[in-house]
Structure formats: structure tokens, C-alpha cells
Amino acid sequence: MAKKKAETQDFSAYIRWFWMIIVGGVLFVVLLFLLASWGVFGEMPDYTRLENPSTNLATEIISSDGELLAKIYNNDNRTPVDYKELPDHLVKALIATEDARFHEHSGIDAIGTLRAFIFLGKRGGASTISQQLARQLFVGVRSKNIVETATQKIKEWVIAIRLERQYTKEEIIAMYFNIYDFGNNADGIRSAARIYFGKEPKNLDVKESAMLVGMFKNSSLYNPRPTRNPEGTRNRRNVVLNQMEKYDYIAENVNDSIKKLDLGLRYSPESHREGLATYFRAYLTEFMKDWIKNNPKPDGTGLYSLYDDGLKIYTTIDSRMQQYAEDAVHEHMARLQAEFFNQNTPDRNKTAPFLDLNQDEITDLLKRSMRQSERWRIMKANGKSEKEIVASFEKPTQMNVFSWKGEIDTIMKPADSMRYYKSFLHTGMMSMDPQTGHVKAWVGGINYRHFQYDHVKQGKRQVGSTFKPFVYATAIDQLHLSPCDTFPNTKITIEAGKFGNPLPWSPDNSDDKYGGFKTLKSALANSINTITARLMDKVGPQPVIDMARNLGIESDIPAVPAIALGTPDLSVYEMVAAYATFANKGVYNKPVMVMRIEDKNGTILYQFTPESKDVLSEEVAYVTTNLLQGVTEGGSGSRLRGSWATDNQLYKEIITGYPYALTNPIAGKTGTTQNQSDGWFMGMVPNLVTGVWVGGEERATHFKSIAYGQGASMALPIWGLYMKKCYADKELDVSTGDFERPAYLSINVDCNKRSESDNSDTEGFGDDSLDF
Structure with missing residues (x-):
């Protein structure tokens, strides 16, 4: 009996030890959790940091039609999306692969943890989505030290539980997708969807979602790029698909069919030197840096970060018009460059690409x-x-x-590459709504990756005959001249001393033809230099300069008569804004590129204020515009109508092989500078003004022949191609109507009766047309 009692006592001791170990273990775990929450194992996020996790967010550049043009960032190309923007199959792929009991636990999966402990992780890990998010946000890279790894794991558990209390399951899913680095500058699901598939997350299909979820295991290893590991990525995607089938998220036949497909990759890296509107984005970056310097955060914590604070910049650029502009530049400049290379091979020109x-x-x-x-x-x-x-x-x-x-x-050799690059012709192009000042398209060059100099606002070149309308507008304003007024087409000399002119000035006509009389409309259409000189002789350089200043031109313009023929160096940006004043009934609008700036929470930080001023009367603006319409009706711009021909088939194919056939009212002016170094075309319809410049980096890089080197051949085709594309897109509503005639017009613009001596009105501009 005593022996039996002793055995019972011994059994009771085991029970006590068992419970002591269990209770002690629980208390130890609780103590570890408490120590971790108190920050003993390292800093823990407080309520404020949990509420606002610190993640770097890229600045977004958004077009006027609501498209994301690009992002500005240093290291993190991240733009957060809401849960509602994630397709259902993407969420299910994540849960099936990473955390099947996600909706059942509160941050820690007890079953998964026990399984991982018993089988030492050989049957899967125990980290829940919440734990992985905790590590991404607050813990960091897992240490190789066993003790540190253990304390990191405890911190993850504590933070995961706090996250579950702080956020809904949907918010945790969205945060997890937004925080992950998918490689190749694809920070977060939105960047990943755009970079790997050219889509927004909501448009991803099942196979694309499965690939991206598969990358959560190791985005460096499972990198889909052809030069990295596409086969391994495909296999990992198929594992995700199997998991989705296992948990009844997709049917077996769907899984089998998708697994046979390739990745369907449409890799389009997002960098500052690639994509749409690269030159505009470079300008905008500098604009933002200046704005940030003068606009500190209202809470007194310093300046905004252009790269990390998730600002949103709403611009006036229309993504469709920007694309059409870039396409037009590519189409024409590739053909023009091919002909330039053809004419400037070393066997034809030993100093190629330089003439003179x-x-x-x-x-x-x-x-x-x-x-x-x-x-x-x-x-x-x-x-x-x-x-x-x-x-x-x-x-x-x-x-x-x-x-x-x-x-x-x-x-x-770098020296040879320099000469090679100087062989290329460049372009600057800007398109603007004259009534609002909103810039719709901005193409600063032919390729930002290789040529980063902006030819819209930064570059300034001689404008040639595109300056002449400023002389005409001044004369109309001061002298009340009519487009139908006639002047003798004979040489004129402005003597030394007049207007402060140091030497006599007597310009020649580019075609060396003189005699008879010309109407102002014919003279401007055919760029008759002698007529422009006569107008300059009547009004003087200073009033013309004053007119240009009022039209928004800030560049230096010397007060000499020769400016009448376009000797000043001006920018495309200045010229477009100036011409837009004519189309806008004499009201100058300063070009607008940024509509507003918001912070990551949608708070408006900046709202643009229009800057406009009355420069000309509505009558003078209309008369000047009417003069410019003559350029496209019977002058150097008439090739936009398809109304002229040439016997030179090669020339026609390279320069004029485009079926513009535009029939709507168009006002414009071509311009060509000395030796064909610069070609210009300024074109206007009532609600869109576009300027184009084409030329070499060096003025010595130019066509030898005026047939190829004039503005009507170098720049006008880009304008024509661009407008054809804009007109084809009916949603843009680019005007096909006439310029609005003032209610009261005292100046005659209807030149139905021509002077017998003014036969240039019927001559037009042949295919050997010259324009200076």
C-alpha cells in the first residue's frame, strides 16, 4: 500500500513539472513579448508611426487627360494604390501562396508556427502577411546572427499583432503590395504592373498576377527579364497557380491552360531618360526644385522632398497630343537625317558634317x-x-x-563619337492653347537619353522670317495698314545713323527678284525682304522690340533695322507664346505647364494663377492673323494644302511625301536663317498654336541645298504630321473653323481686287521656294 502511494506521489510530481514548464513557457513568451513591446530588443514603432508608416513615395506627374506621365524618384519608384484597385485574383494569389489562413488569424498563424517549429521549416514557413509587412516596414533585413534573428522574429510578431489591431485586413493587403520591391525600379505593385506589363494593377490578368505574387519569394532570383531568369520566374508563377487551384480560387482546367502560356512580359522600364515627355519632365523637375525652396511644409518640419514625399503634379500636357508630337518628330526627323547623311558622306564632303x-x-x-x-x-x-x-x-x-x-x-574613339553626334539634326516643338496658355505638348529634342539639351525653352536660335509678323503687327498698329496695301518691290537702303544704325542697311530678296508692287499679304506670304525693310523704315526698330516684349519675348533683341529679317536668337517657348497672342485676339497668356500640386493626402499646395495682358487690339490681332493665313494659302506654307508639285521624286519622298491635304483655315509662317542653319515653322488654328524649330547643334551643321534646308522642308512637315494626328483624334476637338472676325473691322482684309502689277499673288511658291 505504501508502495502504491509513493508511485502516485511521483506521478503528481511529473504533473507539477509539466504545468510548471507550460506555465513558465507561456510566461516566458509573454515576457519576451512585453520586453519587445517595451523596446528592449530595439526601437519599436509607436502609435503615430503605425498610423503613418514611413515609406518613400515617388512624385507623380499627371497629364491634363488624367494619365500618369512619369514619376520622379531617387531610390523608391513607389506610388500607393488602394485595395479597391487590386483585382480579386491578385489578392487571392497572394493569400493562397503566402498566408492561406490570413482571414482567420490576428497577425500570428499558430498552426503554421507550430508546423514550422516541429518540421524545422521544411514544410513551409510561418510568417503571415502581417508579419512580412512588419518586417518590410519596421524590422528590416533578417540578420544572420541566430540571437538577433530570434529577437527580430519576436518584434515581427508584436508589430504584426499591432498592425492587425490598427488596420483592416484589406488595408494590410494593400500596404503589403505597395511596400514590396519587385526589382528594376518597380517599387510597389503599381510600378511593377506598369514596368513588367505596361498596365495599371486593376487591369492585370490571372497569369500576370501569379507572376508578380511569385516574385514575393525573391524578386532578385525570380526576375522575368530575358537576360535574368525568365524560366525560373515562369516555374515560380506556376507554383502560385497550383496554390490558387489548391484553395479553389481557379479551376483545374484554367490552371492547366495558363501554365502553358509564356510570361507575356511587356518590359518598359521607368527612368528619367525614357518614356513620354522626357524633356518636359526635365524642365518640370527644375521647376519643382525652385518651388520647393520657397514653399516649406506648413507644419514647420522643413522642405518637401521631390523624390520621397509622394507629391502629385497636375500638368497641362495632354498625353495624347504629346504622343502625337513625339511620333511626328520621329517620323520626319528619321527621314530628314537619312538624307542629311546621304548628302554629307566623307566622299562628298571632306569636312562633313560641317559646311563652310x-x-x-x-x-x-x-x-x-x-x-x-x-x-x-x-x-x-x-x-x-x-x-x-x-x-x-x-x-x-x-x-x-x-x-x-x-x-x-x-x-x-570618344573624339569620333563627338563628331558623329554633331552630325545629327535636332528639333524643338511646343504646342499651346492660345485661349488658356495651357501647354499641350513639349518635345525638346530627338532623344533625351543621348541628347539632353532642351530646344524648347533652353535653346535659342535665329528665328529668320518668323520674326517678320512682329514688324507687320507694329506697322498695322501704328499706321493702320491693310493686308491689301501695296508697296514697291524695289531695293531700299536705311542710311547709317538712322535709328542708331552704324552702317547702311540694304537687304536683298532671297530670290533676287525685284520690280512692281506687292500687297502686304503677298509680301509676307512670299517673304519679300524689301517690303519688310520698308515697314521697318516707317516704324523703326524700337517699337518692334517693344511689341516683341509685350508679346512675352524676354531674350535680347538689338535695336537695329536688321532684326526685321529675324537676326535675334529666340526660343520656341517665346515664339509660341507670342504667336498665340495673335490667335487670342491680342491677349497675351503666359504659358502654363503646372495646374496644381498636391501632397500625398490630396491637400492642394499650389494652384496656378493665370497671367495675361492686353497687347493688341482685337482688330490688329485679326488683321495680322489674316496676313499669316496668306502664307498657307499661296506662300511657303501652301504645301500643307497639297496644292503644289515637284518633279524631284526623291525630294518629294523625303521631305514632302506626306498627304497633309489640310483644308481648314491655318495661319502660319516659315523661317530659314543664313546658310540654312535653322528652319522654323509657326502654325496656328483658333485653339492651338504650335512652333517647330529644326537645326544642327552647331550652326556649321546644315544642308547645302535650300531645297532641303528651308523651314518649309525641315520644320513644317513635323507640324503637318502632328496636326493630322490631332485632327484624326476627334476627342481632342482641335479647331477646323475660321478665326473669329471682330464685330467691328475698319481695316480691309478682303483683297479680291489685285493690282495688275502684283502678280506674285498668283505665282505661289514653287518647289525651289526660298524663305529667309
Whole structure:
């Protein structure tokens, strides 16, 4: 009996030890949780940080039609999306693969944790989506030290529970998708969907969703790019599909059919040098930096970060019109460049691509370019001597160079690459609504990745005959002239001393034809220099300069009569705004690019204020516009009508092989500078004004022939192509109507009766037309 009692006592001891261990273990775990929550194992997020997790958010640039043009960021290309923007199959793919009991636990999956403990993780991990989010937001990369790993895990558990209390399940899912780095600058699901598939998240299909969820395991390893691991990524995607079938999210036949498909990748990297409106985005970045300097955060915590604070910039750029503008530039410039190369091969021109320069002048030009290059700056900063730097330009180097048929990987001397790049013709193009000042399209060059100089606002070149309307407008304003008034087409000399002119000035007509009388409308349409000089003689340079200033031109304009023919260097930006004043009944609107700026919460930080002023009477503006209509009706712009022909088939195919056939009212002006270095076309319809410049980086890079080198051949085709595309898109509602006639018009613009001596009105502009 005593023996039996002793055995019972011994059994009771085991029970006590068992419960002591259980209770002690529970207390130990509770203690660990308490210690972790108190910050013993490292800093823990407080309520405020849980409410507003610190994540870097890229600045968004949004077009006037609601499209995301691009993002500005340093390291994190992240734009958050709401749960409602995530397709159902994407969420189900995540839950099936990462956390099947997500909706059943409160941050920690007890079953999964026990399984991982018993089988040492061989049958799957125990981290819930909430734990993984906690690690991403607050814990960081897992340590290789066992003790630190254990404390990190405890912190994840504590934070996961807090997250579950703070947020709904849907919010946690959205946060998880938004925080993850999918590689290749794809931070968050929105960037990933755009970069890998060219879509918004809500438009992802099942196979695309499965691939992206598969990348959660290791986005570096399961990288779908062709040069990385597309096969491994495809296999991982199929694992996700199997999990979706396992939990009845997709049917077996659907799984089997999708697994046979390839990834369907449409890889389109988002970088500052690629994508739509690259030159405009570069301008906008500088605009924002200036704005940020002068607009600190209202809570006194410092300045906004352009790269991390998730600002939203709503612009006036229309993504459709921007695309049409870039397409028009690409289509014409590729053909124009091919002909330029054809005419300037070394066997035809030993100094190619430079005309009018000897070898010594070319050598000096290239030396100056070397000193202005990034290579020179970097090597100089690294302490290299000038001799060493110059020598480096003669050492063949592996490089990637631009061509209109695609980038070329080659080995080339940097000195040769400089000369090669100076062979390219460039362009600047801007399109603007004259009634609002809203800039609709901005193309600053042919390829931002290789040519980063902006030819819209930064670049300034001689404007040629596109300056003449300012002279005409001044004369109409001061002298009440009519487009039908006639002037003798004979040489005129403005003597030295008049208007402060240091030397006599007697311009020639570009076609060297003189005699008879010309109406102002015919003279402007055919760019008759002598008539423009006569108007300058009547009004003087200073009133013309004052007119240009009132039209928004800020660049330097010397007070000499020669400005009448377009000697000043002006920007496309200035010229478009000035011409827009004519289309807007004499009211100047300062160009607008940014409508408003919001913070990540949608609070408006900046709202643009229109800047406008009356420059001309409605009558003078209309008469000037009527004069400019003559350019497209019977002058150098008439090729927009398809009403002229040429026997030179090659020329027709390269320069004029576009069926513009525009029949609506168009006002415009071509411009060509000395030696064909710069070609311009300014074109207007009532609700859209667009300016185009084309030329080489160096003025010595130009066509030898005026047939190819004039504004009507270099710049006008871009305008024509662009407008054809805009007119084809009926949603844009680009005007096809006439310019509104003032209710009271005292100046006669209907020149139905021509002077017998003014036969130029019927001559038009042949295919050998000249325009200076």
C-alpha cells in the first residue's frame, strides 16, 4: 500500500513539472513579448508611426487627360494604390501562396508556427502577411546572427499583432503590395504592373498576377527579364497557380491552360531618360526644385522632398497630343537625317558634317566641345592633366550610340563619337492653347537619353522670317495698314545713323527678284525682304522690340533695322507664346505647364494663377492673323494644302511625301536663317498654336541645298504630321473653323481686287521656294 502511494506521489510530481514548464513557457513568451513591446530588443514603432508608416513615395506627374506621365524618384519608384484597385485574383494569389489562413488569424498563424517549429521549416514557413509587412516596414533585413534573428522574429510578431489591431485586413493587403520591391525600379505593385506589363494593377490578368505574387519569394532570383531568369520566374508563377487551384480560387482546367502560356512580359522600364515627355519632365523637375525652396511644409518640419514625399503634379500636357508630337518628330526627323547623311558622306564632303569650315576651324570647334564634355569634367575633377584627358578622347572605347534605327553597341574613339553626334539634326516643338496658355505638348529634342539639351525653352536660335509678323503687327498698329496695301518691290537702303544704325542697311530678296508692287499679304506670304525693310523704315526698330516684349519675348533683341529679317536668337517657348497672342485676339497668356500640386493626402499646395495682358487690339490681332493665313494659302506654307508639285521624286519622298491635304483655315509662317542653319515653322488654328524649330547643334551643321534646308522642308512637315494626328483624334476637338472676325473691322482684309502689277499673288511658291 505504501508502495502504491509513493508511485502516485511521483506521478503528481511529473504533473507539477509539466504545468510548471507550460506555465513558465507561456510566461516566458509573454515576457519576451512585453520586453519587445517595451523596446528592449530595439526601437519599436509607436502609435503615430503605425498610423503613418514611413515609406518613400515617388512624385507623380499627371497629364491634363488624367494619365500618369512619369514619376520622379531617387531610390523608391513607389506610388500607393488602394485595395479597391487590386483585382480579386491578385489578392487571392497572394493569400493562397503566402498566408492561406490570413482571414482567420490576428497577425500570428499558430498552426503554421507550430508546423514550422516541429518540421524545422521544411514544410513551409510561418510568417503571415502581417508579419512580412512588419518586417518590410519596421524590422528590416533578417540578420544572420541566430540571437538577433530570434529577437527580430519576436518584434515581427508584436508589430504584426499591432498592425492587425490598427488596420483592416484589406488595408494590410494593400500596404503589403505597395511596400514590396519587385526589382528594376518597380517599387510597389503599381510600378511593377506598369514596368513588367505596361498596365495599371486593376487591369492585370490571372497569369500576370501569379507572376508578380511569385516574385514575393525573391524578386532578385525570380526576375522575368530575358537576360535574368525568365524560366525560373515562369516555374515560380506556376507554383502560385497550383496554390490558387489548391484553395479553389481557379479551376483545374484554367490552371492547366495558363501554365502553358509564356510570361507575356511587356518590359518598359521607368527612368528619367525614357518614356513620354522626357524633356518636359526635365524642365518640370527644375521647376519643382525652385518651388520647393520657397514653399516649406506648413507644419514647420522643413522642405518637401521631390523624390520621397509622394507629391502629385497636375500638368497641362495632354498625353495624347504629346504622343502625337513625339511620333511626328520621329517620323520626319528619321527621314530628314537619312538624307542629311546621304548628302554629307566623307566622299562628298571632306569636312562633313560641317559646311563652310576649314580643318583648323573644325579642330578648334571639337576642342571646345571636349572641354565642355562630361568626360573632361570628371577626369579634371579626378586630377588628370590636360594631356591625359585629350589622349583619352583618342582611345577606342566600348559605347552605346544613338541612331534612328536603334541604339548601336560599338567601339569608337570618344573624339569620333563627338563628331558623329554633331552630325545629327535636332528639333524643338511646343504646342499651346492660345485661349488658356495651357501647354499641350513639349518635345525638346530627338532623344533625351543621348541628347539632353532642351530646344524648347533652353535653346535659342535665329528665328529668320518668323520674326517678320512682329514688324507687320507694329506697322498695322501704328499706321493702320491693310493686308491689301501695296508697296514697291524695289531695293531700299536705311542710311547709317538712322535709328542708331552704324552702317547702311540694304537687304536683298532671297530670290533676287525685284520690280512692281506687292500687297502686304503677298509680301509676307512670299517673304519679300524689301517690303519688310520698308515697314521697318516707317516704324523703326524700337517699337518692334517693344511689341516683341509685350508679346512675352524676354531674350535680347538689338535695336537695329536688321532684326526685321529675324537676326535675334529666340526660343520656341517665346515664339509660341507670342504667336498665340495673335490667335487670342491680342491677349497675351503666359504659358502654363503646372495646374496644381498636391501632397500625398490630396491637400492642394499650389494652384496656378493665370497671367495675361492686353497687347493688341482685337482688330490688329485679326488683321495680322489674316496676313499669316496668306502664307498657307499661296506662300511657303501652301504645301500643307497639297496644292503644289515637284518633279524631284526623291525630294518629294523625303521631305514632302506626306498627304497633309489640310483644308481648314491655318495661319502660319516659315523661317530659314543664313546658310540654312535653322528652319522654323509657326502654325496656328483658333485653339492651338504650335512652333517647330529644326537645326544642327552647331550652326556649321546644315544642308547645302535650300531645297532641303528651308523651314518649309525641315520644320513644317513635323507640324503637318502632328496636326493630322490631332485632327484624326476627334476627342481632342482641335479647331477646323475660321478665326473669329471682330464685330467691328475698319481695316480691309478682303483683297479680291489685285493690282495688275502684283502678280506674285498668283505665282505661289514653287518647289525651289526660298524663305529667309
